[in-house]
Amino acid sequence: MHRITEKVVLSENIVKTVFEAPEIARKRRAGQFIILMIDDRGERIPLTIVDSDPVKGTLTIIYQVVGKTTDQLARLEPGDVIQHVLGPLGHPTEIEGIGTAVCVGGGVGIGVLYPIAKALKEKGTRVISIIGARTKKMLILEEESRSVSDELHVTTDDGSYGYHGFVSDVLRDLIAAGTKIDRVFAIGPVPMMRVVANVTRPHGIKTIVSLNPIMVDGTGMCGACRVTVGGKTKFTCVDGPEFDGHEVDFGLLMSRLQMYAKQEQEARERCRCGDHDR
């Protein structure tokens, strides 16, 4: 049982929830994730840990409301509980010995990117962050990102704030300007990660992406989260969640993410109609 201590609606459909999980909070490192299950009828969904407070014993997650479970999660208020939380899972991000890193985050992915940028900064890395959203209202963690970055670029697809365009456009400009980049971390929607990987590939800049496929147990047992990387099948839960973006088969990842689109819609509508009052 994990009691919620804080809930903030960051923007339309993007919510931050802080809850108690003292043992995970002590052990967790940047890049790792949890599997949570709201109640005994719920599904198990993976979410990256955005922040942890080992003293208070809390974890912070940021998520976009897309289906039944995230919808239900977003309705939980401080004092409510999440039944099951498993973690920390996955390999922590490799953050040692990187001179300059560009951290590219899109939409809710900025929440996943932020702890990595923070950890890199703490290791003395020069951090250039590029964060973007569809529109100004949907941009999250701007101040937090600025606080851990030597340089921050903000983009919006509709030009309502910052640079009018995509995060990948800014990255392309940085590379064209001759900026020396040792590593790129790209986290966001799958199409965005694919574009970023395509931008850096010709320049041979190592690009790490963090994948969030459908998962069930999260411990390597079920194989739901398999992705093709470099022509080989990998399990995101134990081999990832981070992979070399130049090797990932993004098309396959996108189609597997759509596997339950119909059922998700059905479940969410039932939840909305209130005949599923839990």
Place this chain on the structure above:
Amino acid sequence: MTDKDKTEKKDKKERIPRQPMPEQDPRVRIGNFDEVPLGYSPETAMLEARRCIQCKKPGCVTGCPVDIDIPGFIRLVADGDFLGAARKIKETNCLPAVCGRVCPQEDQCEKLCVLGKKWDPVAIGRLERFVADYERNAGTVEIPALPAPTGKRIAVVGAGPAGLTIAGDLVKMGHEVTIFEALHKAGGVLIYGIPEFRLPKSIVDAEVEYLQKLGVRIVTDAAIGRLKTIDDLFAEGFHAVFLGVGAGAPVFMNIPGENFSGIYSANEYLTRSNLMKAYRFPEFDTPIARGRNVAVIGGGNVAMDSVRTALRLGAEKAYIIYRRTKTEMPARAEEVHHAEEEGVQFKFLTNPIEYIGDEKGWVKQMVCQRMELGEPDESGRRRPVVVKGSEFTIDVDTVVVSVGTMANPVIPMTTPGLETNRWGYIVTKDETGETTRKGVWAGGDIVTGSATVILAMGAGRKAAKAIHDYVMSL
């Protein structure tokens, strides 16, 4: 007089046939997830028990991995003392309702039953099931008196058959036992792998509850290797650790198109259906593909469980695709028979080599090759050989790959000094399951590779004695 002579003499007196088990009608049961065999009545159980000739040197016991006093409990059943029979079994087996359902009795106790040499063996498994169900339904499950606490603390990693067994044994020796389980529910393969129609989950829950009443502490949602390492457990004051984490990781065939949507590992398919109750979606939130044409690749018990699940999820055609013939199939005869009765189509000497997907990346066809049998391989089964130019396609919209498992790497990866073999399984020094790491034992699938529930339980029992001696010597 030899046992056989006695058998014949007794048989002339009264030849009772092996009592059949009433079952749900196949046409009805493919529409539900309720248990298929319905169990003996007390009268049938007593009649079946009377078939036992009480051999002085019972072969059945030597065939049982946990040494149940089989003639002893059967005599009590024949006398109508069902609760006494339950106590007798529980002297050596803490999960009789499970074993009575899922043990391969025909290859163990019943195989060595003297009656089986001339007639049918005593239905030991069905009697075990009857006794356990009788005790549970009577609500008289007894909690035995425990010895004085030893002050020794033992961590068990994994709440499956091996872990539950060793926890029961150790707590009865007076030790403090904590089981750490990564899933949100205890039971391991008994709850995520074996379907409700073969092993109702309420039975597993009852067995787990019994252990908790004995004083075993169960911590769920605890991923050992991540949340805490084995070193952390020792630092927290545990005196010994038992690893019963199962084999886990699913094997795929590495053929083109295998990651298309609609293609599952058996572990995922069964976990969604059993543990997450996807068959009751949307009442439960986890979805599952309800395919119309479902192919299950493999010929083991897990493949039978998967294909029978597919039928119950509404498949119009459910195939078993197996590269050898029925003779070589590793599944229990009873499970194959149940699948046949339910309308599963068996495609023997057939092997998939590629999957073809639609424009959305969902599997729509599989390309197969015909096989023929050649010389026996290292497993003793005749090796399947490709028939050249025999490719053909089968229309499918869901595929379940059930070709085995391999070792899960997480604990070995995070435990210095724990030796594994080249397949990733944990190396043990002897049959007690002692590993190369001091104070750490292991047993079940993580040592042997995927095997049966009862063998994992046997491993738990052997390790319990060794761990007891070890912690008492500290």
